[in-house]
Amino acid sequence: MKLHEYQAKQVFADAGIPTPPSTLAKTADGVVEAADEIGYPVAIKAQVQVGGRGKAGGIELVDDAEEAREAAESILGMDLKGLHVDSVLVEGAVDFVNELYLGITMDRGEGKPVAMVSTKGGVDIEQVAEEDPDAIVREHVDPAFGMFPYQARRAVFEAGVDREVATDVASVLRTLYQLWADNDATEAEINPLMVTADDEVIAADAVMNIDEDALFRQPDLVEMEDTSAGGDELEAKADEYGFDYVRLSGNVGIIGNGAGLVMTTLDLVDHYGGEPANFLDVGGGAKAERIANALDMVFSDENVDSVVFNIFGGITRGDEVAKGINSALEQFDEIPKPVVVRLAGTNWEEGMEILNEDLVTIEKTLEDAVQRSVEYAQEVDA
Template sequence: MKLHEYQAKQVFADAGVPTPESTLASDVDGVLAAADEIGYPVAIKAQVQVGGRGKAGGIKLAEDADEARDAAESILGMDLKGYHVDRVLVEEAVDFVNELYVGVTMDRGEGKPVAMVSTKGGVDIEQVAEETPEAIAREHVDPAFGMHPYQARKAVYDADVDADLALDVAGVLTTLYDLWEDRDGSDAEINPLMVTSDGEVIAADAVMNIDEDALFRQPELAEMEDEAASGDELEQKADEYDFDYVRLEGNVGIIGNGAGLVMTTLDLVDHYGGKPANFLDVGGGAKAERIANALDMVFSDENVDSVVFNIFGGITRGDEVAKGINEALGQFDEIPKPVVVRLAGTNWEEGMEILNEDLVTVEQTLEDAVQRAVAYAEDEEGDQ
């Protein structure tokens, strides 16, 4: 479960992490009232769970009421990378001189939690990890003992954080780890952790994702679940259809049965130069209704320019999957986007013969299917 920024900040603030004064608002009058109470300047921030909000126009600074009104009218109701913005966080603007990054997640390769610190805050940390990995200091933690104070200090010193700030940043990192552990987190990060001219550190952003299987142990966070999901209609649909679904920022829709299969497809789309639009695992079985629901979801994403099915027939036979795909696509008067299908496993050959090639493009291998879907997406994008 992904918390919105305002929810994560409340969790962080309750634990003692310094955060700016802020108020949630859903209309222009609410924004103006909140800004008057907080005092200008303020930041007005779209509350959608997507990266790059600032570059996409979802975060604006306002020095006075006129600018706050303009910002609120611009952001509220906008489509931000496929997400409808219906709430904004009105927040005290931070006069900062530097930006840091702190985060905690699970390093599955090491089989341990890892705490991270970087002086490259305020930018996409994945980009930093790819281009300058040495800029991120990492400290692995034995979950049996938790994070020792010396480990937090070591991570901060290894990141070359100024000595005057080291203890404060180490304190924030320790609190973040404790929250991650106590609240059954999968990820927790602050990016940026701003440094003010007075030498204070303040969490200007907040990310916290919770292991959904542990929500029964987190009743306070479980109460936030409906509100956290309310910003995205597709993710609400996924809950209704009982799909494992994550919306991404690309234009190649991906449907598969099995998390590993979907992840492999996603990686191949990226490998062949495409941009995945989603992770969608339909789970066991592939009857017509379930396939139709999956297509309804993917076709409802206006960013999608093509779709690739990657289905492995195990208990569910390939011929049954093919019949389901035919029946599902037959329910559409017009196929909105090109669909590429690859089948493997039990009775896959029979399934390939059954597939209606007037409705789909059939490929023998996953690599060919992905490359075809990427090419279709590029053609659709070029025609727009």
């Protein structure tokens, strides 16, 4: 479960992490009223659970009431990466001299939580990790003991944080770890943690995602769950259908049966120069109706330019999958996006014979299927 920025900031502030003054608003009048009360300049930030809001026009810095109203009318109601914006956070602007990144997540390779610190805050941490991995300091934590003060200090100093604020940053890092542990979070991030000219540190953004399997232990957080139309409608639809689904930022839709198989497909899409649009696991024993529902979901994502099916039949039968694909696609006068199918395992040959080649492209190997789907997506972008 993902918290909105304003919700995560409230959790952080309650734990003692400094945050800017802010107010949630749903109308232009509410935005102006909140901005007048906070004092200009203010940032107006779309409250949708997606990254890159600033680049997509979802964050604006304004200096007076007229600009605040214009920004509110522009952002409220906009479609931001497929999500409808129905509320904004009006927040006091921070006059900063430096931006840091702090994050806590689980390092599955090490089997331990890991704290991350970087002086390259304010940009996508994935971009930093790719372009300059040494700019991110990692400190693994034994969950039996929690984060010791010396670990937080070591991570902060190794990252090169200025001595004037290092103690405060280390304190925020320890608090962030404790919030991560206490709230059964999968991720907790501050990006950026801003440093002011007066050597104050302020969390200008906040991310906290909660492990859905642990929600029974977090009743207060459950009450924060966004079930409105402003949330991710595709993920809501995935819950309705009973799929394991994660929306990503690319344009190659991926459908498979089994988490490992889907992850392999994601990796291959990336390997062949494409960008995955989603993780969608239909599970074992998928019948025709379930396959049709999966296609409906992926077609509903406006970012998807092509779809690749990777189905290995164990419990799932290839002929049932083929019937589901045909059934879903036959509903369209024109196929909205090219579909590439690779079947293997139980009844795969029968499935291949059933598939309507006027509706799909069939490939015998996973590598060929992924390459073809990436090519289709790139042709759309060209």
